[in-house]
Each structure stands twice: as C-alpha cells, then as structure tokens.
Amino acid sequence: MYFCVNKYLMTRSEENYIKTIFHLGRKGTQEVATNAIAELMETKPSSVTDMIKRLSEKDLVNYKRYQGVSLTDLGNKTALGIIRKHRLWEVFLVEKLDFSWDEVHEVAEQLEHIKSDKLIDSLDKLLAYPKFDPHGDPIPDKNGGFKERDRELLSEVPINTGGVCVGVKDSSATFLKFLDKNGIALGNQIKVMEIEEFDGSLNIEIDGRKMQISHVIASNLYIKASDEI
Amino acid sequence: MYFCVNKYLMTRSEENYIKTIFHLGRKGTQEVATNAIAELMETKPSSVTDMIKRLSEKDLVNYKRYQGVSLTDLGNKTALGIIRKHRLWEVFLVEKLDFSWDEVHEVAEQLEHIKSDKLIDSLDKLLAYPKFDPHGDPIPDKNGGFKERDRELLSEVPINTGGVCVGVKDSSATFLKFLDKNGIALGNQIKVMEIEEFDGSLNIEIDGRKMQISHVIASNLYIKASDEI
DNA sequence: ACAAATTTTTAGATTTGCCTAAATTATAAT
DNA sequence: ATTATAATTTAGGCAAATCTAAAAATTTGT
Numbered sequence: 001m002y003f004c005v006n007k008y009l010m011t012r013s014e015e016n017y018i019k020t021i022f023h024l025g026r027k028g029t030q031e032v033a034t035n036a037i038a039e040l041m042e043t044k045p046s047s048v049t050d051m052i053k054r055l056s057e058k059d060l061v062n063y064k065r066y067q068g069v070s071l072t073d074l075g076n077k078t079a080l081g082i083i084r085k086h087r088l089w090e091v092f093l094v095e096k097l098d099f100s101w102d103e104v105h106e107v108a109e110q111l112e113h114i115k116s117d118k119l120i121d122s123l124d125k126l127l128a129y130p131k132f133d134p135h136g137d138p139i140p141d142k143n144g145g146f147k148e149r150d151r152e153l154l155s156e157v158p159i160n161t162g163g164v165c166v167g168v169k170d171s172s173a174t175f176l177k178f179l180d181k182n183g184i185a186l187g188n189q190i191k192v193m194e195i196e197e198f199d200g201s202l203n204i205e206i207d208g209r210k211m212q213i214s215h216v217i218a219s220n221l222y223i224k225a226s227d228e229i
Numbered sequence: 230m231y232f233c234v235n236k237y238l239m240t241r242s243e244e245n246y247i248k249t250i251f252h253l254g255r256k257g258t259q260e261v262a263t264n265a266i267a268e269l270m271e272t273k274p275s276s277v278t279d280m281i282k283r284l285s286e287k288d289l290v291n292y293k294r295y296q297g298v299s300l301t302d303l304g305n306k307t308a309l310g311i312i313r314k315h316r317l318w319e320v321f322l323v324e325k326l327d328f329s330w331d332e333v334h335e336v337a338e339q340l341e342h343i344k345s346d347k348l349i350d351s352l353d354k355l356l357a358y359p360k361f362d363p364h365g366d367p368i369p370d371k372n373g374g375f376k377e378r379d380r381e382l383l384s385e386v387p388i389n390t391g392g393v394c395v396g397v398k399d400s401s402a403t404f405l406k407f408l409d410k411n412g413i414a415l416g417n418q419i420k421v422m423e424i425e426e427f428d429g430s431l432n433i434e435i436d437g438r439k440m441q442i443s444h445v446i447a448s449n450l451y452i453k454a455s456d457e458i
Numbered sequence: 459a460c461a462a463a464t465t466t467t468t469a470g471a472t473t474t475g476c477c478t479a480a481a482t483t484a485t486a487a488t
Numbered sequence: 489a490t491t492a493t494a495a496t497t498t499a500g501g502c503a504a505a506t507c508t509a510a511a512a513a514t515t516t517g518t
Binding site: 093096097098099103106107110111114115116118119122123126 | 322325326327328332335336339340343344345347348351352355
C-alpha cells in the first residue's frame with residue numbers, strides 16, 4: 001500500500017472498531033480478544049472477525065488467527081484522532097451548548113466521525129486548546145500526543161489524605177447523574193476522613209461538606225494531590 | 230403506520246434523497262423526475278427508483294410509477310429539518326470557527342445528519358437564532374416555518390436602482406471565491422449604473438467603488454431594496 | 459398516429475456490515 | 489494426556505445502497 005494516509009476513506013463502523021480496540025488495548029495485556037470487542041460493541045464475535053480481517057487488509061491492526069488483535073502504528077494514530085475529536089466535541093457541548101456531562105457522550109459518538117481537519121483544529125482553538133474533557137480524560141493533540149494525568153482512585157488513598165477530583169473512571173450517564181445529585185463534580189476538594197471496615201464505604205469531606213460514599217463510588221472517582229485541573 | 234415520528238430512523242442516504250427532492254421540487258413544476266434526482270446526486274436513475282420505493286413505503290414521498298415523485302407532508306417536514314440543521318451549522322462554521330463562505334458546504338453536508346434535537350436547538354441559541362445562512366438563504370425555525378426573503382436578482386433590476394446584497398443564487402465554491410476576490414460580500418450596497426447593450430454586462434457601484442461585472446455574475450446575486458440583512 | 463427517442467423501471471450482481479449455525483482451534487480440568 | 493469447555497473462525501444468508509444491462513412505459517417528431 002503506497003502513500004495511504006487512510007483517515008478519509010474509513011467507514012463509521014471501521015472507526016468504531018478501531019476505537020474499541022484502542023480502549024481495550026489500554027487496560028489489560030497486549031492482544032485484544034475477539035469476544036471482548038464483540039461484547040463492548042454489542043455485536044457477534046463472527047462479525048468482529050469479519051471486520052478485523054478488513055482492518056488487517058488496511059494495515060490498521062495486527063492479526064493472526066485465534067491470537068487476538070492489536071493496533072498497528074497507523075491504527076493507533078487513527079484511534080487517537082477519533083478520540084481527540086470525541087473529547088473536543090464533548091468539551092464544546094458542555095462549554096458552549098450547556099450540555100451536562102451525562103448528556104455529551106451520545107452526541108459526541110456521532111460528531112467524532114465528521115471528517116474535516118480544519119473543523120477540528122478550529123474547534124480546538126475556539127475552546128482554547130483544552131487538555132481534558134468533561135470527565136477528566138486527556139485530549140490528544142493534533143499529532144496524537146497526550147499524557148495520562150497522574151491520578152489515583154479515591155478508593156486507593158489512605159485516610160486523612162485527599163486532593164482535587166480530576167476525573168471519573170465510569171462515565172456512564174447513571175453514575176454521572178448520581179454525582180450531580182450528590183453535588184460531586186470535577187474540581188471539588190475531597191479528603192478521606194474514615195474508611196468503614198465492614199463494607200469499605202468512606203466518610204469524606206468534599207469542599208468542606210461531610211458525606212458518606214460507598215466503595216464502588218470511591219473506586220470510580222479520580223483525585224490528584226496537586227490543585228491542577 | 231401508527232405514531233411514527235420517523236426522523237430518528239432515517240439513514241443518511243434517505244435524508245440526502247429527501248433533501249434533493251425538496252430542492253428540485255421548489256423550482257419547476259410539481260413532480261420531480263427520476264433523472265433529475267439522479268443527475269443532482271451523481272447516481273444512476275435505477276438507484277433513484279430503488280430508493281424512491283423505499284421512501285414511498287415510509288410515507289415520505291408520493292410515488293406513482295413513471296410519474297415522478299413529490300414529498301408528502303412528512304417528507305416536507307423532514308426536509309426542512311435537515312435544511313435547518315445544514316444552514317445553522319453553516320452559520321456556526323463562519324461565525325464561530327472562521328470558515329469562509331466557500332468552505333462551509335462540504336462540512337455542513339456531514340453535520341446536517343447528526344441526530345439530536347437538543348444539539349440543534351442549543352446551537353440555534355448560541356448563534357442568537359439567525360434567520361439566514363452565510364449565502365443569504367433562510368433558516369427554517371424549529372417547526373419548519375420560514376419565509377423566502379423578498380429579493381431580486383441583480384440582473385433583473387433597472388438602471389439607477391440598487392440595494393443591499395442579501396444572497397447568492399449559485400453558492401458553489403468557485404463563484405464564492407470569485408466574489409471574495411472581487412470584494413463582493415453580503416451586506417454590500419450595490420447600485421446598477423449602466424447595462425452594456427452588447428453582452429449584458431453591468432457597470433455597478435458597490436460600497437462606493439465602481440466595477441464591471443458580467444451578466445452571469447449579476448444573475449447570481451440577490452439584492453434587496455431595503456437595508457435589512 | 460405511429461415510429462423513434464427518451465425516461466423510467468426491472469432484473470440480477472456487488473459491497474459493506476451484520477447475522478446464525480456449524481466447524482475449528484485453544485485452553486482448562488481431571 | 490486426553491477430554492471438556494470456551495473462544496474463534498468459516499460458511500452461508502440477509503438488508504441497504506449501489507451498479508449495469510435490458511425491458512417497459514412515456515413523450516416527441518413528423
């Protein structure tokens with residue numbers, strides 16, 4: 001394949017597969033399982049195999065039968081491009097169109113497939129080159145570069161320590177709405193006061209206010225010691 | 230068909246057909262010809278027939294074999310919804326992202342298919358409820374209501390009259406770039422000074438500056454006597 | 459009015475992306 | 489190590505949206 005910049009000849013479906021493989025590849029070992037992709041995409045393993053073959057043809061993934069898949073450099077770059085678009089659109093929706101953070105995902109899933117370099121770069125500029133999306137996830141730059149922020153799950157820090165809430169692990173609408181209802185948002189100062197032996201629930205102080213949260217909640221909130229946001 | 234709000238189950242292709250039929254239906258007689266659709270969409274008549282049948286099933290068009298098509302009320306409403314989105318996105322691109330008016334069409338063609346009522350209504354609000362797009366075409370409101378602005382082609386007005394440039398008939402990139410190059414934009418005050426007998430070219434005064442334009446140019450510029458913009 | 463030209467439709471094939479059911483390969487258990 | 493189980497792939501099919509080639513209907517010209 002000669003000078004194939006790719007990118008503009010990818011279908012929506014191909015892009016979604018690449019994105020999914022990227023996300024699954026992050027956490028866990030190296031190769032991504034067909035079943036895992038199928039489950040996350042709510043499709044059948046056989047469909048995944050079909051698509052993987054096509055992506056392999058296009059040099060976006062490394063594939064050996066029965067061995068799982070991984071992204072090639074091209075595939076990785078492609079994934080980062082899509083994620084950049086998704087997260088920038090999320091920022092746009094929240095900052096400019098007053099969406100709440102539990103409403104952005106669905107629409108961003110559509111907007112991330114719009115093809116126009118100028119569009120996304122101008123959007124980036126309009127938003128003043130944001131580094132993180134509304135859920136605290138980092139936004140890759142033009143060249144795909146981004147660094148995962150140094151952060152910890154609230155469930156992992158010892159008693160009497162704390163920091164600023166900088167992100168969520170689970171960004172489902174259900175969880176985000178729960179956080180809204182309980183007045184928990186990015187930027188809040190959180191300190192762990194006590195951890196319940198029995199069920200692992202935490203007594204925390206959040207922006208001065210005391211409350212109790214379950215272990216599950218704590219294990220989906222990221223905090224950072226510094227006051228960077 | 231019961232309570233079929235439609236709209237959210239339309240494919241991109243179906244939407245494009247509906248839009249094309251709408252545009253062709255405006256100018257000209259009643260029924261739109263298969264060939265005309267095929268030509269405008271750069272596809273084959275047989276493909277058009279196929280799609281028309283599908284649209285007819287969904288009650289978006291009235292179709293009788295060999296008799297051409299027309300939009301149903303539902304089809305019309307659908308078309309207006311798509312056009313509303315297209316034109317609002319165009320305004321956004323120009324106003325917020327510094328696109329020039331010859332760059333917006335291609336991207337808006339993609340953005341117009343994004344499905345989210347909240348998105349488009351918020352965008353409308355962000356842009357302060359614009360009534361016209363960057364080419365002077367009217368933007369339908371939420372309910373599909375819009376009125377064609379009262380305007381005339383520059384080529385049709387008599388000598389010594391004029392008005393504000395409020396729109397273009399041809400909004401191809403080629404024409405728009407030509408206008409840019411010659412300093413012609415919406416909002417300019419234009420007055421016809423003289424019409425050349427020989428080739429129909431016009432001597433005009435535009436914002437105080439004198440210039441000559443061909444008949445073809447004049448027949449693609451809309452002006453309005455009042456100073457409404 | 460009737461043949462010729464044009465327009466439109468049908469028939470059959472292709473590609474993408476998905477499915478089910480069956481076969482194959484890998485992994486786990488005893 | 490061999491069997492049972494789980495994961496993956498193949499085979500064959502389907503729907504959307506397109507195409508080409510051929511047939512049918514309509515319109516036009518004289």
